[in-house]
Amino acid sequence: MSHFYFALTNPEVEQLLKKELSVSHPNFKLSYSRPGFLTFKAESASAFSPWMARISGHCFGKKTIVELEALPKAWLWKRDDSFTPPESLSRLSDNSLFKIGEKVTLIMMVGENEYWLGEYILKKTHFQTPGEVSSIEKKEVPSRAYYKIAEAYEAFDLPMDFEEKVLELGSAPGGASLFLLDQELKVFGVDPADMDRSILAKRNFKHIKKPFENLNAENFQEDIDWIVSDVNLPPSVVIKEVERFLTFLEPRGLVLTLKINQDRYLRMLKPIVESFKKKGFTQVELKYLPSHRQEIALIALR
Ligand SMILES: C[S@@+](CC[C@H](N)C(=O)[O-])C[C@H]1O[C@@H](n2cnc3c(N)ncnc32)[C@H](O)[C@@H]1O
Structure with missing residues (x-):
């Protein structure tokens, strides 16, 4: 049976992430990917927590909006801020709370009409934000x-x-x-x-x-x-x-x-x-x- 995994990272380190996995998970094959969103296929299950990813976990493939609307709770991450998800999914995400140690159900909006589903365990050092985006307010500062x-x-x-x-x-x-x-x-x-x-x-x-x-x-x-x-x-x-x-x-x-x-x-x-x-x-x-x-x-x- 094949197992699928996802990783969300910043486009600047995608090549490094692939290099990292070629050593740490040589049995992983790159599957579908878009900038900032990568999926991998493996023939056997293994722990997956690469360093060069903001977040990673199991991937359950592409889903329809109707399938996603039926989820009891889920966070919604958008690959691009300009994407406009349906109101129902935004509301689902806003109303979903996950505790440390709990499995987060993550809807990944990869394109305007393209949704993937994943799951990862929420650690103490994770941000409480869908897709592990920064929760720090932007302001004028001397440097990044x-x-x-x-x-x-x-x-x-x-x-x-x-x-x-x-x-x-x-x-x-x-x-x-x-x-x-x-x-x-x-x-x-x-x-x-x-x-x-x-x-x-x-x-x-x-x-x-x-x-x-x-x-x-x-x-x-x-x-x-x-x-x-x-x-x-x-x-x-x-x-x-x-x-x-x-x-x-x-x-x-x-x-x-x-x-x-x-x-x-x-x-x-x-x-x-x-x-x-x-x-x-x-x-x-x-x-x-x-x-x-x-x-x-x-x-x-x-
Ligand atoms: C990425 S910048 C640091 C950004 C800085 N932490 C900030 O908050 O704005 C890297 C800095 O390392 C400094 N640097 C490089 N070699 C150094 C050395 N041997 N001793 C002290 N600073 C050094 C550079 O002058 C440069 O300002």
């Missing part, structure tokens, strides 16, 4: 990194407390700093590049305008509670530097954006997760966030 950290904060319910100190590696121009400062944290932003003026003006922000390689234990008079990083360097370089900081700092958590712009970087992810677990972080997770492109978030909490 604002949304990346905001989404990680929400998905992992990051326990960041008032005036805790964050060491931010690669902080310019300041999207992530803005979000962290808005949460009333103190931010030490390390970046040789210029910060946005609005960030420099904030009382709780200090710019260390140099490469992070130049910092060592003597530069830190205060304890650091969090290390946040979003640097355009290979994951191996970022991890090596974070590990160096961990020899003299003891943050309670790490929020690292790892750039996965080459498929060979995918192979590094599992060993990275394992190595942070060995360093005393009890929760270490990877999550492809809605605002990600060729990158993934690594969250490590003590």
Whole structure:
């Protein structure tokens, strides 16, 4: 018997997702796909939770509106915001609540008149939105990194407390700093590049305008509670530097954006997760966030 699976991801990482699956699920064959929506066929059932997907699960194929209207509850995701589903399906989605641990029935509106049905288990780190789209309100911010950290904060319910100190590696121009400062944290932003003026003006922000390689234990008079990083360097370089900081700092958590712009970087992810677990972080997770492109978030909490 054939089994079908779906994955929703951002178009920038579809090739990477396929590469990932060619290694992790070599028996999966790409079936029907449209930008952002991919289905796979396998001859045997297996757990399916690829890193480079916002969400993934079992796929039950194409359905008619009449079949979908008969569902007791379901969320509706649209592949394109401009699609206009029938009122009945929008209402069904608006009235459907799913609890953590429950199976979400997901209607995927793939075209103007094309609906697919899927199912996945709602995890604590999932957003309560159909298709795992961002629930962060759009506003004027110095960079996209604002949304990346905001989404990680929400998905992992990051326990960041008032005036805790964050060491931010690669902080310019300041999207992530803005979000962290808005949460009333103190931010030490390390970046040789210029910060946005609005960030420099904030009382709780200090710019260390140099490469992070130049910092060592003597530069830190205060304890650091969090290390946040979003640097355009290979994951191996970022991890090596974070590990160096961990020899003299003891943050309670790490929020690292790892750039996965080459498929060979995918192979590094599992060993990275394992190595942070060995360093005393009890929760270490990877999550492809809605605002990600060729990158993934690594969250490590003590
Ligand atoms: C994607 S941007 C960071 C975005 C930023 N987190 C924000 O919120 O706006 C990557 C940054 O990494 C910085 N970077 C690259 N190499 C670095 C290094 N060795 N030390 C510190 N920053 C570095 C770059 O200057 C660049 O500003």
